Amino acid sequence: MKIDEAVKFINGTNTAFAEVEDGDLIIFEHNRISDDWFLRFPTKAKTWRSIIDDEDCLTDVEPQDLARVMDVIQRLIDTPVEERFPEKKYRLVAKRENPFCPKYVSNIITGFDELVFDLSKDEKEARIFSEKELNQIKEREPSLAPAIDAMKKEVKDDED
Known part of the structure; x- marks a missing residue:
């Protein structure tokens, strides 16, 4: 899975929003209005250990949207790093x-x-x-x- 595809999948949910900033895929509740991100995925990460989470910001994320986010992150981890970025x-x-x-x-x-x-x-x-x-x-x-x-x-x- 490519990073831009991951952003589109996550942004297709009702209560999660994703963007790429400074080499990280950052996932927020609802939208980017606040700094309430609940997951930071370094775009070159190879394991779950590299991911930073803030569970305090999960209060308004619907369970099905959280499941979608976790599925997308797992697919990114399963994709070799060099294949995550769109070819120029x-x-x-x-x-x-x-x-x-x-x-x-x-x-x-x-x-x-x-x-x-x-x-x-x-x-x-x-x-x-x-x-x-x-x-x-x-x-x-x-x-x-x-x-x-x-x-x-x-x-x-x-x-x-």
Whole structure:
């Protein structure tokens, strides 16, 4: 389970609210208006021993919501740390002679004796590459690595 999924699950309850702050998943009763958190889960924790709880702040949390929170925390513990965080996604932007008219990479084609970048003026036609895909391309074509790193523009979750 990814951290952002955990937040969505917990925030789908009636009496618990979660947010990530300073590397911790913090769970409050109701909402973030007060500092009445009842659970702090370090996002890189591997066991229950790393979790800090404050049972005094559980007075208004419904039992079914607490059960949901505990289930989500267990799923996070069962997920390897490196898989808890969403993978970054990128567009590749090739800025030609005119920096006000960027060109977007819509595809990269590598063959035995060829290398082709398909470009588009329209950002919507740009291919969105995962970090893993770009790393695979850089491994196959090491001479492209500096160019790919220079062209990367991170895509936010609400853009893809």
